[in-house]
Amino acid sequence: MRYARPNTPGAKVNFESRYDNFIGGEFVRPVKGQYFENISPVTGRPFTEVARSTAEDIEKALDAAHGAKQAWGNTAPAARAIILNKIADIMEQNLELLAVSESWDNGKPVRETLAADLPLAIDHFRYFAGCLRSDEGSLSQLDANTVAYHLKEPLGVVAQIIPWNFPLLMAAWKLAPALAAGNCVVLKPAEQTPATILLWAKLVGHLLPPGVLNIVNGFGIEAGKPLAQNKRIAKVAFTGETTTGRLIMQYASENLIPVTLELGGKSPNIFFADVLDKDDDFRQKALEGFAMFALNQGEVCTCPSRALIDKKIYGAFMELATERVKKIKQGDPLDTETMIGAQASNDQLEKILSYVDIGKKEGAKVRAGGERLRLGDGLEEGYYVQPTIFEGHNKMRIFQEEIFGPVVSVASFDGYDAAITTANDTLYGLGAGVWTRDTNTAFRAGRAIEAGRVWTNCYHLYPAHAAFGGYKHSGIGRENHKMMLDHYQQTKNLLVSYDPKPMGFF
Amino acid sequence: MVSATTAALAKIADLVERFGPLMFHQSGGCCDGSAPMCYQRGELKLGARDVHLGDVGGQPFYIGGDQYELWKHTQLTLDIVKGRGAGFSLEAPDGVRFLIRSDVCST
Numbered sequence: 113m114r115y116a117r118p119n120t121p122g123a124k125v126n127f128e129s130r131y132d133n134f135i136g137g138e139f140v141r142p143v144k145g146q147y148f149e150n151i152s153p154v155t156g157r158p159f160t161e162v163a164r165s166t167a168e169d170i171e172k173a174l175d176a177a178h179g180a181k182q183a184w185g186n187t188a189p190a191a192r193a194i195i196l197n198k199i200a201d202i203m204e205q206n207l208e209l210l211a212v213s214e215s216w217d218n219g220k221p222v223r224e225t226l227a228a229d230l231p232l233a234i235d236h237f238r239y240f241a242g243c244l245r246s247d248e249g250s251l252s253q254l255d256a257n258t259v260a261y262h263l264k265e266p267l268g269v270v271a272q273i274i275p276w277n278f279p280l281l282m283a284a285w286k287l288a289p290a291l292a293a294g295n296c297v298v299l300k301p302a303e304q305t306p307a308t309i310l311l312w313a314k315l316v317g318h319l320l321p322p323g324v325l326n327i328v329n330g331f332g333i334e335a336g337k338p339l340a341q342n343k344r345i346a347k348v349a350f351t352g353e354t355t356t357g358r359l360i361m362q363y364a365s366e367n368l369i370p371v372t373l374e375l376g377g378k379s380p381n382i383f384f385a386d387v388l389d390k391d392d393d394f395r396q397k398a399l400e401g402f403a404m405f406a407l408n409q410g411e412v413c414t415c416p417s418r419a420l421i422d423k424k425i426y427g428a429f430m431e432l433a434t435e436r437v438k439k440i441k442q443g444d445p446l447d448t449e450t451m452i453g454a455q456a457s458n459d460q461l462e463k464i465l466s467y468v469d470i471g472k473k474e475g476a477k478v479r480a481g482g483e484r485l486r487l488g489d490g491l492e493e494g495y496y497v498q499p500t501i502f503e504g505h506n507k508m509r510i511f512q513e514e515i516f517g518p519v520v521s522v523a524s525f526d527g528y529d530a531a532i533t534t535a536n537d538t539l540y541g542l543g544a545g546v547w548t549r550d551t552n553t554a555f556r557a558g559r560a561i562e563a564g565r566v567w568t569n570c571y572h573l574y575p576a577h578a579a580f581g582g583y584k585h586s587g588i589g590r591e592n593h594k595m596m597l598d599h600y601q602q603t604k605n606l607l608v609s610y611d612p613k614p615m616g617f618f
Numbered sequence: 619m620v621s622a623t624t625a626a627l628a629k630i631a632d633l634v635e636r637f638g639p640l641m642f643h644q645s646g647g648c649c650d651g652s653a654p655m656c657y658q659r660g661e662l663k664l665g666a667r668d669v670h671l672g673d674v675g676g677q678p679f680y681i682g683g684d685q686y687e688l689w690k691h692t693q694l695t696l697d698i699v700k701g702r703g704a705g706f707s708l709e710a711p712d713g714v715r716f717l718i719r720s721d722v723c724s725t
Contacts, residue, residue, distance in 0.1 A: 353705060
């Protein structure tokens with residue numbers, strides 16, 4: 113089926129002409145009264161306007177957050193958990209609306225938002241509602257009369273800067289643990305994709321006490337920087353790229369506050385020879401695992417963008433894999449049959465094409481795709497790129513840099529050691545894939561790869577309760593797991609003596 | 619190792635007029651990464667291993683040392699395209715985005 117485009121008859125979502133910031137429980141105009149056009153990558157045309165905020169709006173949001181932090185931090189975990197569960201329930205009741213909005217704002221297929229972005233985001237709130245209820249401090253019995261209590265306390269007011277590739281899901285990944293742990297949040301969505309989180313705030317914002325959640329929109333330099341640099345935040349969480357990651361750490365160092373960073377990767381996807389041993393379901397699963405580079409148009413930090421294929425099966429595997437990739441259905445993101453949609457922005461499209469260009473110039477062979485795709489039916493100006501397979505070697509730039517597009521760079525390897533060496537020959541270490549029928553090889557390879565997440569005989573699964581985060585240049589901290597609560601809490605140690613007698617030092 | 623198109627140079631001149639001296643730093647990683655970031659000069663604290671690739675429009679262009687090792691066989695051209703958003707890069711609110719185009723060095 114095909115969903116009606118927003119603001120047309122029968123549409124699941126009708127955008128307002130303009131969206132303000134969500135501060136202190138209300139939608140408020142930006143102080144300077146400026147807005148920017150929000151473009152849909154599906155059509156390349158603007159569909160609404162969003163607040164273009166400045167430092168003054170960040171200060172208002174921080175005022176609201178600081179006003180709310182004491183009461184929220186002291187709210188019983190049971191009460192906070194109930195609110196997180198209610199947020200999840202309302203999201204579930206509005207799943208299609210939010211899924212279509214996300215597709216329109218980001219360009220990704222609604223097939224994916226319906227099946228992944230929204231269900232995962234909903235589950236994330238429920239997961240942290242549960243974690244919160246089971247979270248507990250500890251105590252140490254130091255001697256007969258002395259006890260050290262370790263109590264967990266929220267950090268206070270935290271800043272979160274959200275990427276544009278899974279706008280609502282990435283916001284959920286950061287918001288759910290921060291709110292669960294009792295923090296107030298000032299969140300800045302990506303300027304490429306601000307719409308769905310604002311629709312979401314209209315649906316669920318009233319569930320939280322005013323000031324607990326604040327959403328300030330705008331550009332990085334105008335709104336993100338005054339937030340990240342602000343002396344009134346206790347922590348900053350960022351997903352993005354390395355130079356901005358460095359800048360965020362630099363700002364945090366000025367304030368001596370912690371950061372968590374997720375900065376991307378260049379994930380190897382290793383196929384050992386035995387994947388082709390039988391013509392069975394597992395072979396099909398492995399081929400699907402290869403084609404996953406095109407999921408979300410390749411705009412995933414863990415995109416399996418380097419496929420390493422055992423030399424013994426290279427020719428046969430690549431024939432099957434290329435055939436599989438050519439079956440990927442690309443088209444209107446609002447058609448539930450469409451598997452890959454539009455890149456999120458024009459500059460993203462241009463960057464991908466510039467990498468296709470340097471790939472060719474470096475001598476990599478284009479096995480499939482390699483061009484921009486022009487669709488019809490009003491989508492002519494949308495940002496579509498064909499799924500592209502390059503064959504080359506690991507020193508080429510297309511093997512070393514995150515293209516963030518539906519582009520895979522393929523090389524062969526000769527033996528286990530070569531596979532691991534090549535897999536680890538990268539600045540990054542976020543994700544990896546290992547495909548084999550031999551459990552011993554799978555385990556050994558999984559341990560040897562320097563990456564925070566090694567998918568073994570699967571790929572691109574993001575369930576809550578499986579820690580996600582990077583080694584090497586890919587970042588600091590882990591998301592998607594109860595350990596995330598620790599990134600949003602600090603430990604209070606009460607060292608208590610129950611001995612009525614003097615200590616006897618003086 | 620780095621040059622700029624006429625359109626990029628015009629944007630640099632415009633930004634210099636509004637913000638003063640600038641600096642560029644080539645980013646890596648996801649989202650807006652693998653693209654150059656433009657800041658007011660001195661905004662990003664340079665590290666001992668950052669490499670100065672050259673100047674564009676009179677403004678210094680840097681890349682991290684590890685990344686330099688992987689890029690040094692290519693010639694870079696700073697260009698500008700229509701765009702939306704880019705970390706904390708200065709040109710983004712103008713609806714444009716700096717972009718790197720590359721060639722393989724002939725020597």
